[in-house]
Amino acid sequence: MSSIVFSIGIAPVFAQTSQQYTLKDAQSGQSFQIPYDVTGATVTDMSISAPDTSLIISLQSTADGNLTVTLPRSLIDAKDGANDDQYFVLVDGADTDFAESKTDTDRTITVSIPQDTTQVEVIGTQVVPEFGVLASIVLAAAVFSIVAISAKTRLKFS
Numbered sequence: 001m002s003s004i005v006f007s008i009g010i011a012p013v014f015a016q017t018s019q020q021y022t023l024k025d026a027q028s029g030q031s032f033q034i035p036y037d038v039t040g041a042t043v044t045d046m047s048i049s050a051p052d053t054s055l056i057i058s059l060q061s062t063a064d065g066n067l068t069v070t071l072p073r074s075l076i077d078a079k080d081g082a083n084d085d086q087y088f089v090l091v092d093g094a095d096t097d098f099a100e101s102k103t104d105t106d107r108t109i110t111v112s113i114p115q116d117t118t119q120v121e122v123i124g125t126q127v128v129p130e131f132g133v134l135a136s137i138v139l140a141a142a143v144f145s146i147v148a149i150s151a152k153t154r155l156k157f158s
Helices: 133-153
Strands: 020-024 031-038 041-049 054-061 065-072 088-091 099-102 106-113 119-123
Touching: 020 041, 031 041, 041 065, 054 065, 065 119, 088 106, 106 119
Parallel strands: none
Antiparallel strands: 020 031, 031 065, 041 054, 054 119, 065 106, 088 119, 099 106
8 A cells, every 4th residue: 555645835925026126217217236145034026116216125033143245336326426335235224334345336235134024124315216208208398389379479588
């Protein structure tokens, strides 16, 4: 007599399993590839906060670990004029120390994340252009309308 044993295992499914997260900017429709490496946690989401000029990384942390993320300068950067400025990095809302390396196209930060961390926020001075293509079109239409109306009505601004 033989018996067959089936084992059904349920593995947790997370939002992004690869070591690269694809982030799409809702305003411009542009996609960015964000490479990352994490220990002790799983990255579940990344999003842009244009009003806060920040990138928000959501995590499920099960142990102390580290998060290393490569930030494309075209997505988020910290500038003081033409010079690089320092990012602010918050772990669950608290300012924290981090290590950084830079190239012409990106900046890589490494931050320690304690167990039960749910969010890392990287704050720069600029994120994806706040005014996308639609805003430029609206501005151009407004300027054209003003010029056309003033030409037809012969309005003079003194």
